[in-house]
Amino acid sequence: xxxxxxxxxxxxxxxxxxxxxxxxxxxxxxxxxxxxxxxxxxxxxxxxxxxxxxxxxxxxxxxxxxxxxxxxxxxxxxxxxxxxxxxxxxxxxxxxxxxxxxxxxxxxxxxxxxxxxxxxxxxxxxxxxxxxxxxxxxxxxxxxxxxxxxxxxxxxxxxxxxxxxxxxxxxxxxxxxxxxxxxxxxxxxxxxxxxxxxxxxxxxxxxxxxxxxxxxxxxxxxxxxxxxxxxxxxxxxxxxxxxxxxxxxxxxxxxxxxxxxxxxxxxxxxxxxxxxxxxxxxxxxxxxxxxxxxxxxxxxxxxxxxxxxxxxxxxxxxxxxxxxxxxxxxxxxxxxxxxxxxxxxxxxxxxxxxxxxxxxxxxxxxxxxxxxxxxxxxxxxxxxxxxxxxxxxxxxxxxxxxxxxxxxxxxxxxxxxxxxxxxxxxxxxxxxxxxxxxxxxxxxxxxxxxx
Numbered sequence: 001x002x003x004x005x006x007x008x009x010x011x012x013x014x015x016x017x018x019x020x021x022x023x024x025x026x027x028x029x030x031x032x033x034x035x036x037x038x039x040x041x042x043x044x045x046x047x048x049x050x051x052x053x054x055x056x057x058x059x060x061x062x063x064x065x066x067x068x069x070x071x072x073x074x075x076x077x078x079x080x081x082x083x084x085x086x087x088x089x090x091x092x093x094x095x096x097x098x099x100x101x102x103x104x105x106x107x108x109x110x111x112x113x114x115x116x117x118x119x120x121x122x123x124x125x126x127x128x129x130x131x132x133x134x135x136x137x138x139x140x141x142x143x144x145x146x147x148x149x150x151x152x153x154x155x156x157x158x159x160x161x162x163x164x165x166x167x168x169x170x171x172x173x174x175x176x177x178x179x180x181x182x183x184x185x186x187x188x189x190x191x192x193x194x195x196x197x198x199x200x201x202x203x204x205x206x207x208x209x210x211x212x213x214x215x216x217x218x219x220x221x222x223x224x225x226x227x228x229x230x231x232x233x234x235x236x237x238x239x240x241x242x243x244x245x246x247x248x249x250x251x252x253x254x255x256x257x258x259x260x261x262x263x264x265x266x267x268x269x270x271x272x273x274x275x276x277x278x279x280x281x282x283x284x285x286x287x288x289x290x291x292x293x294x295x296x297x298x299x300x301x302x303x304x305x306x307x308x309x310x311x312x313x314x315x316x317x318x319x320x321x322x323x324x325x326x327x328x329x330x331x332x333x334x335x336x337x338x339x340x341x342x343x344x345x346x347x348x349x350x351x352x353x354x355x356x357x358x359x360x361x362x363x364x365x366x367x368x369x370x371x372x373x374x375x376x377x378x379x380x381x382x383x384x385x386x387x388x389x390x391x392x393x394x395x396x397x398x399x400x401x402x403x404x405x406x407x408x409x410x411x412x413x414x415x416x417x418x419x420x421x422x423x424x425x426x427x428x429x430x431x432x433x434x435x436x437x438x439x440x441x442x443x444x445x446x447x448x449x450x451x
Contacts, residue, residue, distance in 0.1 A: 027061030028451055036444040043425070043441055051442065055079040058106075070111040076104045107159045119168040128159045129177055131230055131243055133289035133298035137351045137368065139331040140285035140300045142245035143177055143228050146185040146355055152406075152424065152440065154355060158186060171234040179226035182217055184278055185250040210272045214252060217278060243285040249306065251356055252276035253326070259314045270317055279308035279326070296337040303330050306358070329353070329360040343374040345383075354433060364392045364433065381410040390434045402428025402435035420446040 034054035040046040060074035079101045091097035109125030132140040136155025144157040163178045217223040226247030233240055256275030282305040289298035306326035313321050331353035339345045347370040353363040372383030385407040392400035408422035423443045428435035 024065060025061055025063045027059070029057065029059040030448055030450040032056045032058070032446065032448045034444065034446050036442050038439075039423075039441040039443060041438040041441060051444075052081045054081075060106075068113045068115075070113070071109075072111070073108040074106040076106050078102050078104070117167070121166045121168075123164045123166070124162075126159045126161050127164065128157065129162060129164060129228075130157075131241070132285070132287045132300050133239070134287075134300050134333040134335055134349065134351075135347065137333055137349060137354070137366070138287075138300055139302040139333055139351075139353065140241075140243050140287050142243060142283050142285060142302070143179070143226065143247075145183050145250040148185055148187050148191075151188050151437070158183070173230075173232045175230045175232075177226075177228040179228075179247070180221070180224065182224045182226065182248050182278065184248075184252070210274055212274045212276055214276045215255075217248065238288060238290040240288045241286070243283075243287075245283045245285075247281065247283075248278040249281055249358065250278070251358070252278055253306070253308065253358060255279065255308050255310055257310070257312045257314075259317045259319065261317055277308065279306055281306045294338065297335070299332070299334045301330065301332040304328060304358070327360050329358070329363060331357075331363065343376070345372045345374075346370070347384075356433075364390055365394070366390050379412055381412070384408060388434065390428065390432050392429075392432055399429055400432060402426065402432035404434050416450040418446075418448045420448075422446075 032055070034056075036051035037045065038047050038049075038051050056076060056078040058074065058076050060072070062070065062072040064070045079099070081100050086092070086097070105126060107126050107128060109123050109127045112122045112124075114120065115122050129143040130141060131143070132138040134140075141157065143162070144160050146154070147156040147158045148154065150156075160179050160183065161181060163180075165176045167174045226245065228243070228245035228247065230241055230243040232242075253276065254274055255277045256273075258273040258275075260271050260273070262269035262271055283302055284305075285300065285302040287298065287300040289296070291297065305328045308326050310324045310326065311322070312324070315321055331351075333349060333351045335347070335349035337345070337347045347368075349368045351366045351368070354366060357363050367389040369387045370384045372381060372385070374381050386405070388404040388406075390402040391397055403426070405425045406422065408420055411419040413419065421444070423441075425441055426434055426438045428438075430436055430438070
């Protein structure tokens with residue numbers, strides 16, 4: 001292992017596991033099978049074939065060999081893409097090509113309780129550091145990078161290799177987090193919809209091509225490390241918190257654009273070289289949550305202060321050299337939830353700014369609704385029926401809106417088993433975040449068995 005934090009974590013895990021009584025180990029997991037049918041923009045199912053099948057096995061376990069020591073680990077084995085695709089005759093003799101599978105370490109950490117002081121706890125290892133009460137669209141969840149392998153599961157994040165110290169005094173909780181290395185967001189196979197394009201007017205030139213280069217942070221502690229802290233307090237049923245993080249943007253930003261001529265033509269052809277980086281940023285967050293008349297309420301706000309300069313060099317094509325400092329911006333989320341008589345649950349959230357939006361003029365507005373009805377008897381769940389409305393410009397709603405509908409129905413034929421069927425339908429303007437993904441319409445099924 002390359003870093004002492006991970007090495008220490010692994011050593012503690014192995015040391016504690018030796019001689020551990022079997023009855024002190026608490027473990028479980030789930031087996032999930034996914035299947036989808038791409039529907040196309042108008043639900044004509046143009047491909048005529050199913051999407052990649054998915055099979056995943058999640059295993060987790062925890063043990064507490066001593067009062068002050070707890071160990072937790074979780075692994076995920078997935079076989080996305082079943083059945084295997086054949087690209088070459090040699091694949092017929094490759095088990096990996098015919099039966100693709102991947103194992104991931106989701107979390108693995110050690111908890112040490114009452115270290116040096118009462119109620120002072122330390123957690124070291126790969127861990128999910130989740131901050132804020134909002135669901136899926138939180139803006140104060142500052143530490144862990146986004147997991148965007150499936151962009152429609154946009155609330156997911158990957159765990160961080162970190163050292164976290166937590167101190168509790170009555171209703172006050174103080175957290176301090178140190179990440180020795182930087183990990184960017186995990187992007188989908190086609191990340192084009194998430195990446196900002198170069199804002200350059202090339203008329204009347206002809207754009208020949210765009211090449212991109214990603215500049216990784218240096219391998220030093222100063223370039224890699226992330227520091228974050230959070231102070232939360234409970235007052236009469238109201239939970240409030242202030243957080244701060246100094247790290248890097250998990251999604252890359254354009255920091256340089258250079259224009260050059262291709263061998264002269266009529267009209268002239270131009271190439272653009274675009275530089276992408278994960279720049280440093282300061283983020284100050286605030287969140288609050290509580291309950292009023294049986295309605296759960298929450299709000300989050302985060303001020304982002306990016307630290308980078310966009311350099312645009314068009315001198316080679318008769319333009320100018322410009323340097324523009326990145327500007328601060330504010331994201332916010334407010335939401336509520338309520339359970340009506342008859343087990344009908346409603347969740348409503350408004351978000352200003354989505355996870356991939358990172359400029360003051362690029363923050364759009366989103367309204368998200370979720371409704372779920374647990375039918376008495378426990379055999380059937382209608383929902384969640386999800387809806388998301390996007391508006392990019394309230395002054396021109398007709399040309400800047402998009403809507404996503406995502407209804408599901410779940411059957412529970414036995415304990416620890418769930419069968420889900422659902423659909424995703426997208427409409428709206430092609431220039432919006434959601435509207436540009438209209439080819440993502442689909443129907444799907446999922447079966448999950450827990451143990």
